[in-house]
Amino acid sequence: MKSYQVTEFGAPLVEVHAATPAPQGAQVLLKVVGAGICHSDLHIWEGAYELGHGRKKLSFADRGMKLPITMGHETAGEVVAVGPDAVGVRVGDVRLVYPWIGCGECAVCRAGDEHMCLQPAYIGVQKAGGYADHVMVPHARYLLDLEGLDPVAAAPYACSGxxxxxxxxxxxxxxxxxxxxxxxxxxxxxxxxxxxxxxxxxxxxxxxxxxxxxxxxxxxxxxxxxxxxxxxxxxxxxxxxxxxxxxxxxxxxxxxxxxxxxxxxxxxxxxxxxxxxxxxxxxxxxxxxxxxxxxxSYVGNLQETQELLDLVREKNIPAIPVTTVRLARVNEALSELHGGKLIGRAVLTP
CATH class of the missing domain: 3.40.50.720 (NAD(P)-binding Rossmann-like Domain)
Structure with missing residues (x-):
């Protein structure tokens, strides 16, 4: 398995090779078809948010982020392996990965708002994301059907959409x-x-x-x-x-x-x-x-993501402009986004 990881804040991402993981329990392994590059990734890459008025930057390290991390929270892929307890998904399915996963136990998560959980396990932030050739998802409920949609163009629906x-x-x-x-x-x-x-x-x-x-x-x-x-x-x-x-x-x-x-x-x-x-x-x-x-307003919950995909299909909404970039050029793409040179969305492809 090949991935591109942030090993030092502000430094170029590093190509890393490791054994492709096998899904356990309810996990599902997908081969990445497209991974959007989000402006939020720039902040993760840089390691902080500017708060203004002379305040100290909001540091990802101070908030507990541990490097290395594989970014990529706008991921679409093809299911290539499922754990023994996985249900509702089969090898060959093409799905959008909902990345905003919480602890699953708190009142916020039980209300359906995992994206607001205080103990997040976001794919591409706390957990390895789509800047790779494979991505592991903890449960099939976070995989949304992309039938009728181009998975590369649809990958940004997981965040920007x-x-x-x-x-x-x-x-x-x-x-x-x-x-x-x-x-x-x-x-x-x-x-x-x-x-x-x-x-x-x-x-x-x-x-x-x-x-x-x-x-x-x-x-x-x-x-x-x-x-x-x-x-x-x-x-x-x-x-x-x-x-x-x-x-x-x-x-x-x-x-x-x-x-x-x-x-x-x-x-x-x-x-x-x-x-x-x-x-x-x-x-x-x-x-x-x-x-x-x-x-x-911060991203959206799983139900809203499903509503969005249903709306896109029902109204035949055209995709926003997408620039496809080979995964190996991820550092160039991040630099272009940082410089404001990209129109629409950049999506990494194998």
Missing amino acids: VTAYGALKKVQDVFASPIVILGAGGLGLMALSLLRAMGGKGAIVVDIDARKREAAARAGALATVDAAAPDSVQQVVAAAGGPASAVIDFVGNPDTATLGFECLRKGGKLVTVGLFGGGAPWALPLIAIKAITIQG
Whole structure:
């Protein structure tokens, strides 16, 4: 079995060869067909999140992450072996791996929200992920049927897809009016493709990169705005026909947080998804005066991921732009993502 592992934060991933594991109990072994490269992987690779305001970085090492780790939490693959207790899956099945696995015992997990568990066992974060030719999954319930879908294009649904879907559900009550999407990377484009299928009127998309704004326009944005423009807030408000009811921030830095806040009407909602980092810039009195709701949104649960796949099939939603990259070029791909050069999503293939 070949994998590419983070052995030192900030250093190039290392190619590692080891015996291919045999599944035990209810485990299922898959041959990786596609593994998406997520912006969150950059933070894992770098080893920390920026918190802003002079705070110490949020370190993965301080939070108990032990190296080496094989990243990759957007994985699709073909079942090649099953443990003696595995049920509901057969060799040859092509499945999407749900990676956001919790302890399975706490009240949060029992309620179906394993992605919010305080003792996570996420595939690609705490457990070996898809930056490899094989991946082990602890139970078949975390494997979702990809019948009718291209597994390479569908791999990002495990994170960017369900993240976009989960964020959109939080503002679904205002879909009759345009919403604002900050960031036209993989998440923003995924949200655009889902919004209309979920009954939304449409979105104004804001990004600093002209190429990404063009991609958003091709994907059906009602309008696009350059985030760096001095009158970006006024442009957004004009395009939306007034202050927005909802803004989803798929970037998550002080500039986008400020822009999103200033675009909102009284009683509006700002959903923060992106993890670029920094400190919150809002004046506290204005949160109350404008009665703004600021809500975080973190990936989604297993049921929401299944809902997403059902929606994609039912509405025949086109996949976001995907750039396939050979697994051996993973370090180049991470560097390109870090430099903002990728449009849509990069997916590693064997």
